[in-house]
Amino acid sequence: MFYSFDGIDGAGKTTQIELFSRWLQEHGQTTVVCRDPGSTKLGEAIREILLERHEFEISRMAEMLLYMAARAQLVEEVIRPALAAGKTVISDRFLLANVIYQGHAGGLDVERLWEIGAFITQGIEPDLTFLLDMPAASAQQRIRRELDRMEQHGQDFRERLRAGFLVEAARRPGQIVVIDASRPVDEVHAHVRAAAERALNRQ
Numbered sequence: 001m002f003y004s005f006d007g008i009d010g011a012g013k014t015t016q017i018e019l020f021s022r023w024l025q026e027h028g029q030t031t032v033v034c035r036d037p038g039s040t041k042l043g044e045a046i047r048e049i050l051l052e053r054h055e056f057e058i059s060r061m062a063e064m065l066l067y068m069a070a071r072a073q074l075v076e077e078v079i080r081p082a083l084a085a086g087k088t089v090i091s092d093r094f095l096l097a098n099v100i101y102q103g104h105a106g107g108l109d110v111e112r113l114w115e116i117g118a119f120i121t122q123g124i125e126p127d128l129t130f131l132l133d134m135p136a137a138s139a140q141q142r143i144r145r146e147l148d149r150m151e152q153h154g155q156d157f158r159e160r161l162r163a164g165f166l167v168e169a170a171r172r173p174g175q176i177v178v179i180d181a182s183r184p185v186d187e188v189h190a191h192v193r194a195a196a197e198r199a200l201n202r203q
Contacts, residue, residue, distance in 0.1 A: 002083060002124070003196070004036075004094040007132035008161050011181040012188065013092055016132060019189045020196070021090055032082040035092035037070030040077045046070040064102040064113065068120045071095065075121050083124075094126055096168060096176070104164025105157055128199045130192055131169050132181035136162045 003020070005013045021031045037047040046066050050058070058066070071094070082089050095117040103110040118125075136158035169176040177195040181188055 001128075001200070002079065002089045002091070002126045004091040004096070004126040004129045005132060006093050006096050006100075006129055007165060007181060008134075008136055008158055010138075011132035011134050012185065013132055015185055016130070016181075016188060016192055017090055017092055019185075020130075020192055023189075023193060024088055024090075030087045031090055032078065032087050033090045033092070034074060034078050036074055036094050036097070037067055038074075040070075040073045042073045043070040060102055060106045060108055063106075064098060064108060064116075067098050067102070068116060071098070071117070072120045075124050079124060080122075091126065094129070095121060096129055096131075096165075099168060100161055100164040104167065105160035126175070128196065129176045130195065131165055131176050131178045132188070133162070133165065133178050134180070134182040138182060 005017050005020075007013060017033060021033050024031050035047075037043045037050060046069060050063065050066055074091075079089050079091070095114075098117060099110055099113045102108045103113045136155065166178070169178050179188060179191050179195070183191075
C-alpha cells in the first residue's frame with residue numbers, strides 16, 4: 001500500500017505520520033517513510049532551493065517543475081523499489097500538493113498539473129491520501145519555527161490552499177479522505193486508522 005498525508009502547514013502531518021507508521025509496524029507491516037520533496041540526494045537539494053533559499057526569485061512554473069523533478073527521483077529511487085519489495089510507503093505530501101500549491105493557490109492549470117504529474121510518476125499514486133484539514137489561521141498559529149519560503153505567502157494564500165484541498169477531496173472521495181485535524185492528536189490518529197482499515201477492506 002502507498003499512503004500520503006497532506007494539508008496546510010501546521011495541520012500535524014509529521015505527528016500523524018509517526019503514529020501511523022508505528023501502528024502499521026505493530027500490525028506486522030514494514031514501512032518506508034519519505035517526504036516530497038526530499039528523501040533522495042537530488043530531492044533534498046531541490047527542497048533546499050524551494051523552501052530555504054530566499055536570494056532569488058522562482059517563477060510559479062519553475063517552482064512546479066522543480067517539485068516534479070524531485071518527485072520523479074523519489075518515485076524511481078524510493079517509492080517504486082519499496083512497493084516492489086512489498087513494503088508500505090507513507091509519504092509526507094505527493095502530487096496533490098503540487099496541484100494545490102501551484103494550481104489552486106498559484107494559478108497554474110489544475111488539470112494540466114495532474115497530467116504532468118501522472119507522466120512524471122509513471123502512474124504511481126497513493127492508494128489513499130489523508131487530508132488533514134483545519135482552519136488556515138489555526139494551523140498557522142501551531143507553527144513554532146521560522147517560516148519557509150512557501151509558508152511566507154500570507155493568509156490569503158493559505159486560505160486558497162485549504163479551499164483547493166477540499167475541492168480536490170470532493171472530486172476524489174475514494175482517494176482522498178478528509179480528517180478533522182483540529183481535534184486532539186489521539187482522535188485524529190484514530191480517524192486515520194479507521195480510514196486505512198476501510199481502504200484495506202475494499203481491496
